[in-house]
Amino acid sequence: MTAWPRFKMYGVPTIFRQAVSDFAGGRVQSGDDVAALERALSDLTGAAHAIAVPQARVGIHLVLKSLIERSGKQKVVLSPYTIYDVVNMVVSAGGIPVFADIEPNNANLDPDAVAPLLDDGVAAVLVTHLHGLVCDLERLGSLCRKRGIPLVEDAAQAFGGHWEGRALGTVGIAGVFSFGRAKNVNCFFGGAVVTDDGELARALRDEVRDYAAMDPAKLAKRVLSCLGYSVAVSRALFPLITHPLYRWLTLRHPKRGAELLSTERSPVLRSSLPEASRRKLSPMQARCALGQFPALAEQQRKRGKLAEIYRSGLANLPSLRLPIELPGTDNVYLAYPIQVSDRVALQQFMVRQGRDVVIQHIGNCADYDCFAEYRRSCPVARDVAASVLLLPTYPDYPPSEARANVEAIRAFLEVHSQ
Template sequence: MKPWLDEEEARAAAEVVTSGWLAQGPRVAEFESAFAARVGAAHGVAVSSCTTALHLALHLLGVGPGDEVVVPSFSFVATSNCAVYVGATPVFADVEPYDGNLSVRTVEPVLTERTRAVVVVDQGGMPADVEPLRRLCDSRGIALVEDAACAAGSQYHGDPVGAGALLATWSFHPRKLLTTGEGGMLTTSDGELAERARRLREHGMNISAAARHQSRQPVLESYLEVGFNFRMTDIQAAVGLVQLRKLDAMVERRRQLAGSYQAMLGDVPGLRTVEDSPWGRSNFQSFWVELDPGFPLSRNQLLTVLAEAGVSGRAGIMAAHRQPAYAGVAHRELPVTERLTDNTLILPLFHTMSDAEQRTVVGVVRRCAGLRAA
């Protein structure tokens, strides 16, 4: 992945630097409104990362010690960590083989009387089928949090991923389409949750620093509850506003490249490319392929050959339950998670990728399969 950054972002950041207002301020407020509108959310709360957004979401829901939070193991470890941060127990559920996401089929067996929340991930930008999960959770009084870290620009049944969600979280890390360097966003359909989230990200203060400094009268702030320092800077938000204007072009180009990968690798025996689901349209934040025994090399062997050819591939999504940090957490068998973790890899995909660069990647894969270049 290479972020698509140029002089426009540099100028936007420089304008903030010369303005004298660097911390959370007017650019953050503008970015919150623009991003929320883009993803069909009523409210946006900018924060320092998607991890802090996830932490904040569970904190807002009152999840704590003694509670369980269902999460996919097939995800970056931050998804599981957010449950631990609030003192709850992460409960690992398996995922579906075609998109690597949770479903009612995989979640329902692990629900208990202690389940307070389910965190569903749009893995690699592939939209999860959230409506059946919402119905399941609503029927049991369980909150559904949507970890849309990778999904800015993806669609679910024709609407933006996260549209209308009670709580959805987003990442602006450089590996994502839309980047602010570091940074994240919490979006919500609930105005009271948004108002409290804004307080909590700023130490629980009853008035924002921006409002305090803009007041013509002395302001003696108070701290209504123990909060956090989860703020985004105006420099990051200024970059994010430029990036947001590029999002549609980013998605279009990535989908073109994904379509080319699918066409040029579709006849490779023992290799499956990720595809759109019937209910969604992916931004292809990651383009992953799965190898089965019909492919001549193992996943790790293919990664080695790619690296020797100057191609930066990446092992597929991790299985959090295998990490040392979660060695003591009991879980059911997770056969699909383990299969995908062991046998998938992510191929290069970025906005400025040339057709020649893509043909180089495809050529290496096809040679490893004993085939001619596409």
């Protein structure tokens, strides 16, 4: 049995060659590639301005900080089903997070839950396109326009997606992309903000200009950890070593195994942006990101085909909830999220058959103790956060494996839904 991993990093092996050559040649900080990346992002999205940031979360912080200062208002309405540091970015920007519940099928903000929260104290609505699934921009956009509230897009997981022919990230006042290690453009960590708003762009540039250069030790550490992961999921090692290890963890210690591999295991409240985050994206990282742009569209097409295999193969199963594509959307499908009540049992069933799938580690931030002062009841987010399992969609994942996943899930549900 040759098991395929749950996820493979994008940009490999080119980004490692780039990193090794730039580190060895002392060129990590050389070149005007950050400006080139920003120009390429403007060309690709049609946005007037693109500003590179060290991580998407820093971009979110900067955009919100500027909007809060501009409006003198503090509330930021957002989805609780996101990484906890996004909530920290609201707080560190001087905002008050107001959680609105999500829609069950695409797991993004529910316009009906957002509407009653929009009052004169709201500085911005931060929408998320989680899993690369476009949120209900039609209704959320219309709600915000009616009240004159800026809509900000967290498109960290949705670079390359579209809504009504417009690039995601350009529908609201600003959009934020991530080029982190688990994203479809990977420069170890990194991100960008796009906007048509000149004042906002100037404010962001003024802030980023004062940031220190990227810490080479931190960057080198991240390159090495990415290299380690890539080796662990390589065709040579994954079936022999990594999968058996994952299998053992999943079967023997499902909870600890999931926690061990999660970046969300110990959420904490941070009321200011850590000093270590105030760094400029390095030219080396910009080169890594730029090198991946030509492959973007083809990779998205491949993910779309895998999503179609899952969608058609898993349709009409009463105990499974599938994502719904909203009209006019071109979705990124960074992974294909399915919802099932006993996801641990399904994961274990699949692992036993040599099928590696991962439990979504993102939780319902509205329930976290560290955010107790912002707690709101978001029952849909609570339910979704306990049910999502991610099916692989990375571009070289074989369609035959996706079909085998479908078979395995159907077999599991036949037994477990009786």
